[in-house]
Amino acid sequence: MRTPTRLLGAGAVLLCLLSPAAAVHAAPLPDDFLWGVATSGFQSEGSSPDSNWRRYSDSGRTHDVIGTSVDFRHRYAEDITSAADLGVDVFRFGVEWARLQPAPGVWDETELRYYDDVVREITGRGMTPMITLDHWVYPGWVADRGGWANPEIVDDWLANAQKVIERYSGVGALWITINEPTVYVQKELSFGGIGPDRAPRMLDRLVEVHRRAYDLIHENDPGARVSSNLAYVPAAMDALDTTFVDRVRDKLDFLGVDYYYGLSLDNLTAVSAITDAFYDISPQPDGIYHALMRYTRKFPGLPLYVVENGMPTDDGKPRPDGYTRSDHLRDHLYWMERARADGAPVIGYNYWSITDNYEWGTFRPRFGLFTVDALTDPTLTRRPTDAVAAYRDVVANGLPPGYEPGRRAGICSLVDPPLSCTNPP
Structure with missing residues (x-):
């Protein structure tokens, strides 16, 4: 039980603000908890067809050109097998609109069969597909029509969504309509897909297609669970929620939360996110606790x-x-389990990502459980990092008994101010 801050003396309040939270052992997760891994279409498939992001990659404005990336397009069976060997329950991937519909009214049966094979590999390995309909990529012919600045994109987007939904209803999929909508808008602004004056309208259209896709999924795939995953930005979620999540709350079966970095009085390295230098950010695992508790309350x-x-x-x-x-x-899973112990209804966790991939203009940030040197290794060999064995062990056995996080909690977390500072766990 926590003592309400208003009952603490001034000295106790100051101590609370300036002292990291003491370690408390986390409770084990239930058997029905969903462990998973994630990837996306454009970032990992390679050999990309014409799209907004293929054009951005080829424009000379990015650090690296996408090329074959890590060639998930032809090595999906290997990566899906690696995921199954971890013992996970869920494999998240994206179905790329630009592959399926290379021209208005034209559907590529070869690419549809490719995604059929991906789904068959996942389900055949005993895992649940988590299918993302839009991971920031649309066909080149849609870009030629103005992309999200053109109101016709709504019907075009939904036609593709319906094609995918009808094809994969009944496979037991979890569905993600749009990946990180607010960051989607930011990337389109950065690369010129829309002008600043069109950003509010793009958000309006993302809200509309999510709401309509949600209904399409439930009409075609009764019992399926549908969401859109948000990018958690410390201290900014009150404003960001109003642009999308608050407008689709009634069309969410669960809320997807993407957490990468925190913010506290003793850790301001999150400023590196402004330049996408995420490898320069000092991780703050306790922030995932505050992020999850925020939405538990909201x-x-x-x-x-x-x-x-x-x-x-x-x-x-x-x-x-x-x-x-x-x-x-392990540290993030510890704090996720602490959130569950304090009432957060967390039903699953995906590691990003199963392999290194193309991080929206560069191969420099390496996120993979399996590392791949896309620029210098023509064999694109997948090499396991230390986290492969760690994740396999956690999935099978949970965290080690008595595990305590190696990284201390931040001093006055600003992940969800003021509560994350005044009421640490």
Whole structure:
């Protein structure tokens, strides 16, 4: 039980603000908890057809060109097998609109059969597909028509969504309509897909297609669970929620939460996110606790799913502070379990990502459980990081008995101010 802050003396309040939370052992997760891994279409498939992001990649404005990426397009069976060997329950991937519909009214049966094979591999390995309909990529012919600035995109987007939904209803899929809508808008602004004056309208259209896709899924795939995953930005969610999540709350069967970095008085490295230098951010695992508790309070009873969580390294090099991928994984799972113990209805966790991939303009950030050197290794060999064995062990056995996080909680967390500072766990 927590003592309300208003009953503490001034000295106790100051101590609370300036002292990291003491370690408390986390409770084990239930048998029906969903463990998973994630990837996306454009980032990992390679050999990309014409799309907004193929054009951005080829424009000379990105650090690297996408090329074959890590060639999930032809190596999906290997990566799905690696996921199954971890013992996970869920494999998240994206079905790329640009592959399926290379021209208006034209559907590519070869690419549809490719995704049929992906789904068959996942289900055949005993895992549940988590299918993402839109991971920031649309066909080149849609870009030629103005992309999200053109109101016709709504009907075009929904035609593709219906094609995918009808094809994969009945396979037991979890569905993600739109990946990180607010970051989607930010990327389109950065690369010129829309102008600043069109950002509010793009958000309106993302809200509309999510709401209509939700209904399409439930009409075609009764009993399926549907969400859109949000990018958790510390201290900014009150404003960001109003642009999308608050407008679709009635069309969410669970809320997907992507958590990568925190913010506290003793850790301001999150500023590196502004330049996408995520490998320069000092991880703050306790922040995932505050993120999950925020939505537990905001949306009582709505299940939560950590759709993405992971740690980038700088081109695969060890972190200067010695913090490893397995450290990062276990510490975040500890705090996720603490959130569950305090009432957060967390039903699943996906590691981002199964392999390294193309991080929206560059191969430099390495997020993979399996590392792949896309630029210099023509064999694209998947090499396990230390987190592979760690994740396999956690999935099978939970955290080690008495596990305490290696990284201390931040001093006055600002992940969800003021409560994350004044009421630490």
